[in-house]
Amino acid sequence: MTTKELVEQIRKKQSFLCIGLDTNLDKIPSHLLDGPDPIFAFNKAIIEATQHLAVAYKPNVAFYEAYGLEGWQALQKTIEYLNKNYPEIYTIADAKRGDIGNTSARYAKTFFSDLSFDSVTVAPYMGEDSVVPFLEFENKHTILLALTSNRGAFDFQTQIVNGSALYKKVIQTSQTWKNHRNLMYVVGATKAEYFKEIREIAPNNFLLVPGIGAQGGNLQEVCKYGLNENVGLLINSSRSIIYASAEANFADAAAKKAGELQQQMASILEKHEF
Numbered sequence: 001m002t003t004k005e006l007v008e009q010i011r012k013k014q015s016f017l018c019i020g021l022d023t024n025l026d027k028i029p030s031h032l033l034d035g036p037d038p039i040f041a042f043n044k045a046i047i048e049a050t051q052h053l054a055v056a057y058k059p060n061v062a063f064y065e066a067y068g069l070e071g072w073q074a075l076q077k078t079i080e081y082l083n084k085n086y087p088e089i090y091t092i093a094d095a096k097r098g099d100i101g102n103t104s105a106r107y108a109k110t111f112f113s114d115l116s117f118d119s120v121t122v123a124p125y126m127g128e129d130s131v132v133p134f135l136e137f138e139n140k141h142t143i144l145l146a147l148t149s150n151r152g153a154f155d156f157q158t159q160i161v162n163g164s165a166l167y168k169k170v171i172q173t174s175q176t177w178k179n180h181r182n183l184m185y186v187v188g189a190t191k192a193e194y195f196k197e198i199r200e201i202a203p204n205n206f207l208l209v210p211g212i213g214a215q216g217g218n219l220q221e222v223c224k225y226g227l228n229e230n231v232g233l234l235i236n237s238s239r240s241i242i243y244a245s246a247e248a249n250f251a252d253a254a255a256k257k258a259g260e261l262q263q264q265m266a267s268i269l270e271k272h273e274f
């Protein structure tokens with residue numbers, strides 16, 4: 001999906017919500033465990049109940065890999081279901097990959113060509129040649145970890161290296177790489193005070209913002225400086241939506257939570273020209 005198509009969806013739905021599909025068999029309603037494919041059954045029910053409120057879904061690949069072949073098949077069924085039934089929805093494989101060039105090329109093939117995700121998260125630590133194989137895919141986005149939502153972000157990402165914070169170097173240097181227009185960046189909602197500076201160095205890129213909900217980030221604070229002329233934000237929430245209830249009404253409860261966030265987004269967009 002192109003950035004333009006994503007922006008059109010945001011305008012249409014008045015939403016920049018991304019729902020994280022971090023599906024854990026220990027947390028889903030127990031009645032689903034009796035069926036043949038509980039992970040996919042859960043995802044399908046969540047997607048059906050919330051697809052009118054969200055512009056994107058983000059399965060975190062770790063939650064699928066943890067169940068071996070069965071988990072990988074559930075991931076495959078989930079992305080196929082999304083692409084077939086809701087092609088207007090933007091999809092993110094939260095895989096946090098990146099390796100030497102020829103290996104990155106295999107990761108890129110897996111997530112972009114085989115699974116047909118619109119985007120994949122990539123760790124920038126190994127540098128340009130580890131990221132460019134992802135950037136070479138047309139109409140696909142590579143979402144680089146810049147300033148993450150966790151406490152450990154302060155261990156390296158905010159450290160000053162040659163006069164500049166490392167996360168800023170990641171953003172600035174990556175803007176010089178081949179096909180850099182295909183870049184987005186991960187910036188945690190828990191780091192709202194950094195968005196002003198980040199928008200100065202990445203005014204046009206979309207930012208994927210995890211950390212609203214279970215991690216306590218604040219939507220208004222993120223939007224204050226994070227919004228750009230294309231909206232430029234995909235706000236992710238996973239646990240607070242998908243595990244709003246562990247009872248038979250779990251999909252309705254998820255829709256209610258997602259609806260609350262979408263309403264807040266719609267009123268933010270009402271005051272924002274884009």
Ligand SMILES: O=c1ccn([C@@H]2O[C@H](COP(=O)(O)O)[C@@H](O)[C@H]2O)c(=O)[nH]1
Pocket residue numbers: 020022060094147148149150186187188210211212213214215236237238239240
């Ligand atoms: O900096 C980051 C990067 C990725 N994540 C991922 O986003 C979701 C957040 O889930 P919640 O349940 O809404 O906290 C999860 O998949 C993380 O691995 C992140 O939180 N922070």
